[in-house]
Structure formats: C-alpha cells, structure tokens
Amino acid sequence: MANESNEPLFDDFCLSFLFSEAGDSNRIESFDLSCEASLICSQNPGNDPISEQVSKEVAGESSRQLCDICIGSKDCHEMFTIPSCNHQFCADCICKHVSITVQESAGVVNCPGLDCKATLNIDDCREIVPKDVVTMWADVLCESLIPPLQKFYCPYKDCSAMLVNDSDKIIKESECPYCWRLFCAQCNVSWHSGVDCEEFQKLNDNERQREDLMVYELAKQKEWQRCPNCKFYVEKTEGCLHISCRCSFEFCYACGEKWSSTHGGCRP
Ligand SMILES: [Zn+2]
Ligand SMILES: [Zn+2]
Ligand SMILES: [Zn+2]
Ligand SMILES: [Zn+2]
Ligand SMILES: [Zn+2]
Ligand SMILES: [Zn+2]
Known part of the structure; x- marks a missing residue:
C-alpha cells in the first residue's frame, strides 16, 4: 500500500509531538493508524500488494485487515505476510499454526492458506514465534536431515535422547551419551546381558525384567x-524325561513338548 495520504512518514517522536500540539485527538489517532499501517505495509514485499490489500480491507476501516483463520479484523501491524506466497494472516494465528505443526515433529511448516503449497521459513518467523518454539523447530529441522535408518533413541523414558548411527554396523549394546545407561539398540530396551537379541525378543513382556533375565541366564547354564x-x-537330576509339573502339566524334559501318546520322550 502506498502512503495514501501523501503525508510524510513520521517517527515516534514526531508523532507524540504532533499529538501534544493538536487539539483534535481523534484526527491524530486516525492519522497515527494510517501512518503506522503504511510503514508496516510498505515493508511487505509482494507482487501486487495493493489489490490484495484492498480486497481484504474491512469496509470503513482502511487500516484494518481480515485474518482468514480467526476471521478477526486486525490492525495492519498485527498481520504477518508469508514472503514466499504473500498470504497474510494475523501474527497470533501464524504463531499457533507454527507451534502446533512443530509439536507434531514436522519441520516443514506449510502456509495455512487453502491449497497453498508455500512453506514458512524459520528465520522469517523468529520475530513473532516464541523462542522455545523456534528452538524446537530448529531441532526438528535438524533431526529431519538425518536419514530415518540412522536414528535411534535411548529407551529410558526419562531420557529418550536421539542418537545417530552413521556407520554400517548394527549397534546392539550401547551406552547412552546423555544418561550413561546401557541399552540394546536392537531391542530398544535396557541392556539384556547374557541373553542375545533373538532370545530376548521371544520372551514375554513380563519376563524381561532384570531379575527374570538373571534366572533365564542361569537356567540356560x-x-x-x-x-x-x-x-x-x-x-531334573535323574530319572526319565517325563515331567509332571506342579501345575499338573506333563511335558518332555528334553524338548519341552507336551507329553502325549505321540511324544513319549526324546532320547536323552
Ligand atoms: Zn488470525
Ligand atoms: Zn500461502
Ligand atoms: Zn539416555
Ligand atoms: Zn537386544
Ligand atoms: Zn507347569
Ligand atoms: Zn521331547
């Protein structure tokens, strides 16, 4: 938007000076708005900012614009222009949109405009998005650059640090560099010493505790x-392979099969 009133652009000092001098405060106030609006809008790059502007202007309030997301009439300086597509939304809505997208671990934040494929640039948004969201966004972007197969996470819930394996080797036993605890990167659990991954993965969830694993290891020995x-x-210390368990289940000690008419015991 051009500086429609053809008045010079005043700085804050100049404005306050005008304000204190003038008797008609209404006139000054509206001047203040249009001046500020022209300042902001003149900074917005765009192919055809004037027609865009006019179509969105709220009747009777020349310096106000409509945000298509919250359908709110916003002051020009509350609006944010996405440089790559020139879509304009209020800064609050852009801010929410970025926060939600980043919290879903997506590094690419699209323009919220209908069918718009433009993306938002992190640097353009620094001024309106809270610092912690910008940091999270940068982290997500950084993480998205690492191929999925190289990424793995510390399985301890209170840590969950992301780790990278950029070698060709399959990592099993690992020590988390953040919490210093041992874990198995293949099974994604705390380190199961004495039990290899294949065996471990066959165990039921309730048999995977440390004590269970110690018994498991001992039993194997x-x-x-x-x-x-x-x-x-x-x-079984002596006798035949036929075991009658405390639960009254009968099985073959050599292979663990159910004792039946067809399975009368393996040869020892
Ligand atoms: Zn809005
Ligand atoms: Zn757009
Ligand atoms: Zn850790
Ligand atoms: Zn494992
Ligand atoms: Zn039993
Ligand atoms: Zn058997």
Whole structure:
C-alpha cells in the first residue's frame, strides 16, 4: 500500500509531538493508524500488494485487515505476510499454526492458506514465534536431515535422547551419551546381558525384567527346562524325561513338548 495520504512518514517522536500540539485527538489517532499501517505495509514485499490489500480491507476501516483463520479484523501491524506466497494472516494465528505443526515433529511448516503449497521459513518467523518454539523447530529441522535408518533413541523414558548411527554396523549394546545407561539398540530396551537379541525378543513382556533375565541366564547354564504351561523352571537330576509339573502339566524334559501318546520322550 502506498502512503495514501501523501503525508510524510513520521517517527515516534514526531508523532507524540504532533499529538501534544493538536487539539483534535481523534484526527491524530486516525492519522497515527494510517501512518503506522503504511510503514508496516510498505515493508511487505509482494507482487501486487495493493489489490490484495484492498480486497481484504474491512469496509470503513482502511487500516484494518481480515485474518482468514480467526476471521478477526486486525490492525495492519498485527498481520504477518508469508514472503514466499504473500498470504497474510494475523501474527497470533501464524504463531499457533507454527507451534502446533512443530509439536507434531514436522519441520516443514506449510502456509495455512487453502491449497497453498508455500512453506514458512524459520528465520522469517523468529520475530513473532516464541523462542522455545523456534528452538524446537530448529531441532526438528535438524533431526529431519538425518536419514530415518540412522536414528535411534535411548529407551529410558526419562531420557529418550536421539542418537545417530552413521556407520554400517548394527549397534546392539550401547551406552547412552546423555544418561550413561546401557541399552540394546536392537531391542530398544535396557541392556539384556547374557541373553542375545533373538532370545530376548521371544520372551514375554513380563519376563524381561532384570531379575527374570538373571534366572533365564542361569537356567540356560544349568540346562533347566521350562514348563510350557506355567513357565516354571524345572530341574531334573535323574530319572526319565517325563515331567509332571506342579501345575499338573506333563511335558518332555528334553524338548519341552507336551507329553502325549505321540511324544513319549526324546532320547536323552
Ligand atoms: Zn488470525
Ligand atoms: Zn500461502
Ligand atoms: Zn539416555
Ligand atoms: Zn537386544
Ligand atoms: Zn507347569
Ligand atoms: Zn521331547
């Protein structure tokens, strides 16, 4: 928008000087608005800012514009122009839009305009978006540059740090550089010492605790068999392979199969 009144652009000092000198405060106030509006709008780059401006102007209030998101009539300086497409929305709405998008871990923030494919640039938004959102946005952008297969996360919920494996090697046992705890990057759990990943992944959720793993490891060493029914470990010292468990389930000690007419025990 051109400086329609053809008045010179006054700075704040000049305005306040005018204000204190003038008797008609209404006149000054409206002058103040249009002056400020021209200052802001003259900074907005655009292909055809004047026609855009006019079409959005609210009748009777030349310095006010309509925000298509909140349908609010906004003062010109409350509006934000997206440089790549010249769409204008109020700064509050852009701010909310950016926060929500970034919180969904998306680094690419599209223009909220209907069918508009333009994207918002982080640097353009620094002035209107809170600092913590800008920081989060930068983090998300940074993270999105790392190929998904190289990313993994510390499985301890109170840490969840993102880690990067840019080598070709498969990482299993890892120490988180942030919380210094050991974990398995393949199973995404705290480190399961003595049990390899394949075995670990076969275990039920309620058997994955540290104590359970210690028993599991011991059982493996001692060649204890497990009742397939109640999961109780059974140690056979002598006698035949036929086991009658405390839960009354009968199974073969050699292979763990149910004892039946077809399975009469494996050869020891
Ligand atoms: Zn708005
Ligand atoms: Zn747009
Ligand atoms: Zn950690
Ligand atoms: Zn593992
Ligand atoms: Zn049993
Ligand atoms: Zn058997």
